[in-house]
Amino acid sequence: MLVAGTPRRTISLADDGWSVIVIDQRRLPHAFTTVRLTSVADAAAAIADMTVRGAPLIGATAAYGLALATREDPSDEALDRAHATLLATRPTAVNLRWALDDVRARLRPLSPSARAPAAYARAAAICDEDVEACRAIGEHGRPLVRKLRPGAGPVNVLTHCNAGWLATVDWGTALAPVYAAHAAGVPVHVWVDETRPRNQGASLTAWELGAAGIPHTLIVDNAGGHLMQHGLVDLVIVGSDRTTARGDVCNKIGTYLKALAAQANGVPFYAAVPSSSIDWTIDDGVREIPIEERDAREVTHVAGRDEEGRVRVVQIAPGATAARNWGFDVTPAPLVTAIVTERGVCAATAAGLRGLFSEAA
Amino acid sequence: MLVAGTPRRTISLADDGWSVIVIDQRRLPHAFTTVRLTSVADAAAAIADMTVRGAPLIGATAAYGLALATREDPSDEALDRAHATLLATRPTAVNLRWALDDVRARLRPLSPSARAPAAYARAAAICDEDVEACRAIGEHGRPLVRKLRPGAGPVNVLTHCNAGWLATVDWGTALAPVYAAHAAGVPVHVWVDETRPRNQGASLTAWELGAAGIPHTLIVDNAGGHLMQHGLVDLVIVGSDRTTARGDVCNKIGTYLKALAAQANGVPFYAAVPSSSIDWTIDDGVREIPIEERDAREVTHVAGRDEEGRVRVVQIAPGATAARNWGFDVTPAPLVTAIVTERGVCAATAAGLRGLFSEAA
Numbered sequence: 224m225l226v227a228g229t230p231r232r233t234i235s236l237a238d239d240g241w242s243v244i245v246i247d248q249r250r251l252p253h254a255f256t257t258v259r260l261t262s263v264a265d266a267a268a269a270i271a272d273m274t275v276r277g278a279p280l281i282g283a284t285a286a287y288g289l290a291l292a293t294r295e296d297p298s299d300e301a302l303d304r305a306h307a308t309l310l311a312t313r314p315t316a317v318n319l320r321w322a323l324d325d326v327r328a329r330l331r332p333l334s335p336s337a338r339a340p341a342a343y344a345r346a347a348a349i350c351d352e353d354v355e356a357c358r359a360i361g362e363h364g365r366p367l368v369r370k371l372r373p374g375a376g377p378v379n380v381l382t383h384c385n386a387g388w389l390a391t392v393d394w395g396t397a398l399a400p401v402y403a404a405h406a407a408g409v410p411v412h413v414w415v416d417e418t419r420p421r422n423q424g425a426s427l428t429a430w431e432l433g434a435a436g437i438p439h440t441l442i443v444d445n446a447g448g449h450l451m452q453h454g455l456v457d458l459v460i461v462g463s464d465r466t467t468a469r470g471d472v473c474n475k476i477g478t479y480l481k482a483l484a485a486q487a488n489g490v491p492f493y494a495a496v497p498s499s500s501i502d503w504t505i506d507d508g509v510r511e512i513p514i515e516e517r518d519a520r521e522v523t524h525v526a527g528r529d530e531e532g533r534v535r536v537v538q539i540a541p542g543a544t545a546a547r548n549w550g551f552d553v554t555p556a557p558l559v560t561a562i563v564t565e566r567g568v569c570a571a572t573a574a575g576l577r578g579l580f581s582e583a584a
Numbered sequence: 585m586l587v588a589g590t591p592r593r594t595i596s597l598a599d600d601g602w603s604v605i606v607i608d609q610r611r612l613p614h615a616f617t618t619v620r621l622t623s624v625a626d627a628a629a630a631i632a633d634m635t636v637r638g639a640p641l642i643g644a645t646a647a648y649g650l651a652l653a654t655r656e657d658p659s660d661e662a663l664d665r666a667h668a669t670l671l672a673t674r675p676t677a678v679n680l681r682w683a684l685d686d687v688r689a690r691l692r693p694l695s696p697s698a699r700a701p702a703a704y705a706r707a708a709a710i711c712d713e714d715v716e717a718c719r720a721i722g723e724h725g726r727p728l729v730r731k732l733r734p735g736a737g738p739v740n741v742l743t744h745c746n747a748g749w750l751a752t753v754d755w756g757t758a759l760a761p762v763y764a765a766h767a768a769g770v771p772v773h774v775w776v777d778e779t780r781p782r783n784q785g786a787s788l789t790a791w792e793l794g795a796a797g798i799p800h801t802l803i804v805d806n807a808g809g810h811l812m813q814h815g816l817v818d819l820v821i822v823g824s825d826r827t828t829a830r831g832d833v834c835n836k837i838g839t840y841l842k843a844l845a846a847q848a849n850g851v852p853f854y855a856a857v858p859s860s861s862i863d864w865t866i867d868d869g870v871r872e873i874p875i876e877e878r879d880a881r882e883v884t885h886v887a888g889r890d891e892e893g894r895v896r897v898v899q900i901a902p903g904a905t906a907a908r909n910w911g912f913d914v915t916p917a918p919l920v921t922a923i924v925t926e927r928g929v930c931a932a933t934a935a936g937l938r939g940l941f942s943e944a945a
Contacts, residue, residue, distance in 0.1 A: 419778070484841055509813050537889055539787065540787070544786070
């Protein structure tokens with residue numbers, strides 16, 4: 224996508240040919256800056272502290288993390304250690320394990336001297352494959368972005384969190400069909416859930432839709448049910464950090480509440496999912512997916528820009544208030560109208576997913 | 585309730601015997617201060633800018649607003665003007681109209697000189713009646729605060745926004761049964777929705793539960809579905825700004841999403857409603873209740889205390905971001921397990937409410 228007129232990916236090799244440049248997503252929307260990763264520790268920290276986030280981008284960063292590790296020490300022991308370090312960063316998104324297992328399995332048979340070049344090549348390929356998968360999700364999802372409610376005006380899409388190009392290497396998952404529809408001349412408007420506690424809707428989705436010139440309106444996470452009751456949402460589309468073999472969708476906390484409202488009001492609810500986000504080993508998302516719990520401070524404190532333009536953290540709760548902070552929830556498959564993948568659109572069922580990915584299921 | 589050991593109501597007459605003291609709820613939890621209202625304009629401003637909020641407290645403040653108006657000018661014209669000014673402050677809570685109509689109807693037949701004393705007396709009586717209604721809601725609702733899920737530990741109650749004593753003259757509506765259960769020795773723990781955009785959960789409910797010594801945990805509004813899926817909520821209890829004759833419940837935006845999650849997970853969902861919050865003239869809440877829309881800045885900006893203890897407003901979205909800000913949503917009666925009133929607990933149906941309030945329905 225374009226940032227100030229320049230095409231960018233969220234992750235890329237530096238001009239030195241080995242270090243890795245990522246956008247520092249913690250500083251958006253107030254500043255657009257990049258961070259240079261030069262070691263597996265850097266890559267692990269970037270994932271853990273959410274410099275990078277979004278399931279596909281986490282996978283791509285982890286792949287480059289193994290490349291950085293192998294460059295320093297191509298031994299089996301170092302490879303396993305780097306794999307473990309990166310895997311421990313965040314528990315919920317399955318792309319992390321998928322990318323790490325994929326890269327390690329390809330390096331294992333190689334001689335030590337061949338490993339670093341192969342790791343870089345595979346990390347680059349994972350990025351290119353992600354871009355292609357997201358582009359294809361956009362094409363397959365584009366026909367779903369259509370007016371389903373009476374009244375004039377654009378197609379109203381509601382999305383939660385950020386599953387745009389910032390969550391992937393490029394194009395995005397949930398937002399790819401929106402970008403594709405917009406590019407095809409479909410008038411579209413996006414309701415952007417702010418997505419507490421980290422406000423990825425307000426800070427990332429609003430920012431990238433603004434940069435792309437797509438009309439959008441920020442709302443609190445509480446508002447979606449009211450909008451759907453009043454016919455102001457044509458469809459909901461979200462990403463997924465892990466989708467089970469039967470189509471349960473684990474995504475940013477609060478997604479489930481929007482799915483319930485969509486079902487209650489006859490609004491289609493879509494999940495846009497590259498196959499790298501599908502965990503073929505499990506069925507029951509509520510019971511089987513580990514849900515990350517993060518620092519309570521993300522709930523009790525909010526970061527933003529003050530009137531002088533300085534970014535500050537302010538506390539919204541009384542000093543002694545306890546808080547809990549789960550990062551994701553699971554939307555059971557029966558609430559999901561369809562899943563949009565890089566191979567097409569399918570029912571959120573085991574048979575639906577198997578029909579598109581017979582080799583994996 | 586006690587504030588730093590001193591019993592307080594949210595609204596009371598000043599020592600001068602005529603001006604009105606209210607807690608400035610905009611400054612909680614960071615400072616406990618009061619504001620003195622000396623005119624109908626003061627009272628209207630206090631309601632409109634949310635110095636006071638909560639349907640019952642809005643009604644009580646409006647009643648005192650008419651008393652302040654009548655003290656200055658007891659004519660019919662002034663009374664009607666004050667009624668109109670106060671009624672225009674906020675559209676959704678029906679207690680406002682109820683209190684204004686009640687006081688005006690009592691003053692109309694009186695001679696001008698008798699009006700101010702009568703207005704003050706009636707405003708004081710409305711406050712006392714609200715305290716008594718909330719106390720009775722606490723008693724009737726207390727048996728509902730019980731363990732319904734397996735596992736050790738306290739009864740887990742989830743509430744949205746603030747329907748505690750700060751929303752009323754004393755005791756609260758939704759929190760009255762919690763206070764009553766706690767006083768009766770029932771171990772209770774409250775999940776407090778932060779309640780964006782104005783964070784009444786974080787700033788008011790967490791503050792008053794802390795002051796009362798009731799264990800509680802702050803969560804983002806997105807978290808309730810996840811908690812209910814995992815058996816961590818025994819019951820949901822909320823207030824209501826307007827309840828229709830058939831039991832549709834209009835409450836702070838986001839309440840509806842929690843009601844959907846409660847139904848999907850077999851968790852009882854109660855609304856605690858003094859009869860002054862029931863609008864007997866309408867049935868269909870989604871179609872008939874006017875939903876207040878407030879300043880978009882409440883969504884794009886957040887207030888809190890910085891590290892030096894100063895309250896600041898920070899902007900969380902990109903500068904040009906459009907936002908919409910509806911204050912309430914409607915939970916249709918079929919999602920409401922029961923309604924707790926000052927006369928007892930009833931089904932959220934026309935027959936249920938009529939059974940308790942045959943004279944009004």
